[in-house]
Amino acid sequence: MAADGGALKDINEIKSQFRTREGFYKLLTLSDSQQRAGLPRGSSAGVTVGPGAGGSAGVGLVQGPGSAAAANSSPGFLPPVRVSMVKLKPEDPSEDSERVCFNIGRELYFYTYTNIKKAVDLSKPIDKRIYKGTQPTCHDFNQYSATADSVALIVGFSAGQVQYLDPIKKETSKLFNEEHPSQPLSAQNGNSPSGTVV
Known part of the structure; x- marks a missing residue:
């Protein structure tokens, strides 16, 4: 098997841009990212991805499917990526003690987060879910x-549904507010004979 050596060079090269099925990603400086988001240079967006985060560069979706067709969007519009983190109470202090959840479009990912010096291994999610009808718009841990x-x-969806799940145990409950997404969220007390609405 002959190798030209060029392939080995590419493996060790740090990528500043890449293409995926979601679109084209490019390493942006903080000022470029703020300019694309419509913020004046030098102003802070107030977003921190992880503990101690505050670097001057980030990866953003530059152009993807449907990004140009989004309503009220400027050229280079960056769709939001929601991130939630939770610090666990580990039995053993040497265990990984944080988990991170984020969504990109209709996909929801759940990973172990070690620290800011070690990147999350994106090839090994604890849990990954792809939603077909609606897409996750927000989520948060207890x-x-x-x-x-x-x-x-708990995950909120674009059509008004709310889902409670446990990504470690791989347990999923039903969607709440599915029948009446335009109504306020309510839950019935099944133990009460009168069916009290909470």
């Missing part, structure tokens, strides 16, 4: 009940 064995995650 910080108070999170343990190494169980994490409560």
Whole structure:
């Protein structure tokens, strides 16, 4: 098998841009990212991705499917990526103690987060979900009940539904507010004989 040596050079090269099925990603400086988002140079967007984050560069979706067709979008519009993090109460202090959840479009990912000096291994998610009908628009962990064995995650969707799930145990509950997405969210107390609405 003959090798030209060029392939080895490419493996060790740090990429500043790449293409995926979602679109074209490019390493942007903070000022470029703010300019694309419509913020004046030098102003802060107030977004921190992780503990101690505050670098001057980030990766953003420059052009992807449907990005040009988005309503009220300027050229180079960056679709939002939602990120939630939770610090776990580990039984062993040497264990990984944080988890990170983020969504890109209709896909929801859940990973182990070690620290800001070690990147998340994107090839090994703890849980990955792809939603077909609607897309996740927000999510958050229950910080108070999170343990190494169980994490409560609530996910809100673009059509008004809300889902409670545990990505560590791989448990999923039904969608709440599915029948009446335009109504306020309510839950019935099934133990009460009168069916009290909470």
